[in-house]
Ligand SMILES: Nc1ncnc2c1ncn2[C@@H]1O[C@H](COP(=O)(O)OP(=O)(O)O)[C@@H](O)[C@H]1O
């Protein structure tokens with residue numbers, strides 16, 4: 001029992017850096033990809049917007065677990081043979097990008113048309129209006145949703161254990177299997193994730209407030 | 218003297234709905250036109266067509282004899298929802314177009330913006346972002362933002378309709394001052410007392426048609442047209458009810 005707990009903590013120390021690294025990378029990649037996809041869906045004509053919408057809906061409409069399986073075990077059949085870590089990062093980034101793109105698209109739609117009409121009346125070009133008005137106003141609006149998504153993504157990293165990415169869940173689960181102390185190790189795991197979620201939520205809120213102050217106070 | 222703004226047979230249609238049915242109007246330099254009429258009569262559409270924000274189905278809009286389009290500087294418009302840009306200070310809200318469109322150097326643009334803000338009584342609040350301003354102050358920033366571009370004609374679409382009653386006065390005062398200094402303007406407002414005191418001429422719209430136009434005296438006191446009478450009656454009865 002004590003041994004299991006001790007081993008769990010060692011496993012946590014080993015898995016945590018991997019979890020954090022994947023999370024940060026997936027947040028960055030997913031946000032960048034999601035911004036591009038969201039902007040394209042909002043600004044481009046339907047022949048481009050529609051296929052992107054279908055792709056986003058496909059990602060949002062299927063379990064992340066199934067997506068990981070498809071990429072990791074199905075990929076090799078079509079010549080995509082990725083290491084667990086690479087496959088995990090790619091899967092989580094794509095998954096994140098789909099949700100981020102929805103947030104950005106909704107953010108663009110929520111910019112009050114009147115604020116853009118004023119820009120037009122005053123003679124700003126369309127490009128200037130997008131750059132100087134639309135993007136900052138959109139950014140202000142989406143901050144809370146972005147922060148929320150970041151917190152959700154850190155919990156989703158646990159799913160990557162099933163494709164043997166050596167992250168937190170994978171490591172701690174290993175201890176459970178070796179010591180048969182499943183309940184105890186899972187309890188440790190739950191507490192670690194909870195702490196992580198609280199920390200990231202707190203960090204995200206702090207970042208949100210800072211950006212908000214910089215943009216609108 | 219020739220009109221500064223000239224509307225000829227102005228029509229607007231959305232699908233098969235006639236929203237403006239041929240509006241003719243000549244506005245002289247320095248003239249203040251009050252536009253009144255029931256909700257849905259086409260007041261906003263009229264201003265938006267003049268501004269070029271709504272497409273017209275027929276007729277013409279000319280400022281100083283030339284067709285205009287949004288952004289050419291001929292027309293300024295102030296909206297019911299102030300539409301300030303939330304990420305920019307009052308000063309930057311006013312100076313952005315001076316810098317980007319008029320290509321003024323930043324310092325000169327800021328100086329001009331502060332002069333425009335001082336003109337609406339907000340010289341001291343130039344550094345504030347919209348969230349830190351009251352509704353009345355926000356609308357005055359919006360007015361300063363339009364003013365700074367020195368449009369030939371200024372349009373106001375219910376500039377106080379989104380404000381708490383106690384904040385309307387400061388905005389109405391600013392508009393009165395502009396009128397007194399010779400700004401040509403069209404003002405849509407439900408503040409009948411304000412329109413009566415401000416406008417040189419009042420236009421009454423109903424169902425996209427100009428039912429009658431005349432001095433405030435004619436429209437508010439002498440008009441025999443039943444649609445005008447019944448429209449004004451709803452306002453009078455409301456006042457009477459409030460006064461008990
Ligand atoms: N884009 C639009 N599509 C359809 N109907 C519209 C549109 N804009 C305005 N209308 C209609 O045109 C009429 C005039 O509207 P509006 O100019 O806003 O009136 P007002 O400002 O006098 O209340 C209304 O009946 C309104 O429903």
Ligand SMILES: [Mg+2]
Nearest residue numbers: 260261262375
């Ligand atoms: Mg209106």
